Amino acid sequence: MHAPVPVRLWLMLGAMVLAQASTTVVAAAPAFLIPYLHEREGMSLAAAGLLAGAPSLGLVLSLVAWGAATDRFGERRVILTGLALTAAAVAASVLVHGFAALAIALVASGAASACTNSASGRLITGWFPPERRGLAMGIRQTCQPLGTAVAALGV
Numbered sequence: 001m002h003a004p005v006p007v008r009l010w011l012m013l014g015a016m017v018l019a020q021a022s023t024t025v026v027a028a029a030p031a032f033l034i035p036y037l038h039e040r041e042g043m044s045l046a047a048a049g050l051l052a053g054a055p056s057l058g059l060v061l062s063l064v065a066w067g068a069a070t071d072r073f074g075e076r077r078v079i080l081t082g083l084a085l086t087a088a089a090v091a092a093s094v095l096v097h098g099f100a101a102l103a104i105a106l107v108a109s110g111a112a113s114a115c116t117n118s119a120s121g122r123l124i125t126g127w128f129p130p131e132r133r134g135l136a137m138g139i140r141q142t143c144q145p146l147g148t149a150v151a152a153l154g155v
Contacts, residue, residue, distance in 0.1 A: 002131045009127050013136055016120045017143055019079055023113035024147025025154070026086055027055040030106060032155035047099060054103050058110030059117070066118040075119040075126075082115020116143075 030052040037048035070078045089112050093105035120140055128136045 003129070005128065005132050012123065012127065013139060016079070016116065016123055017139060017146075019083060020116040020120050020140070020143035021147040021150065022083070023086055023116045024144050025151045026090060026109050026113045027059060028148045028151035029155055030055060032152055036155075043099070051099070051103055051106060054106035055110030055113065058107035058112075059114040061107075062111035062114045063117060066115045067122075069115075070118045070122050075123045078115050078119045082112055082119070085112035086115070088112075 034045070034048045034052055037043045037051065038045055041048075043051075066078060066082065069081075073081075086109055089105055089109035093102060093109055096102055096105050120143075124133055124136045124140060
């Protein structure tokens with residue numbers, strides 16, 4: 001029989017699921033905006049598709065840096081800092097005008113949102129005992145489909 005995992009670990013995992021699902025919304029939502037950008041804003045499909053991929057570019061470019069920050073400062077600081085930066089970048093993407101400014105804001109939002117990817121993996125491997133990591137990882141992996149569903153419903 002396995003020793004019980006303290007409730008605070010499950011609460012932290014729940015907070016991480018919420019955080020990572022939220023950052024998945026940031027990365028997924030622009031793809032659902034392609035018809036709007038094409039039909040209402042007059043963008044070509046190629047330009048709208050480029051904007052849809054911008055958050056993923058930012059995410060890829062910043063994952064290693066967020067991992068290093070997680071090692072240096074810990075999961076909690078990285079998550080809080082990254083989520084604040086993500087909110088600021090998303091707000092900027094709503095306020096800016098023009099293709100280039102929007103692309104930069106979307107890349108920045110993706111780069112900031114990558115904080116949860118690095119921090120959540122470390123949270124599970126560092127906080128959960130080996131016999132509970134599979135379950136915790138399975139719970140963590142629900143973030144992407146949840147976030148994508150929220151983005152689809154929201155847009």
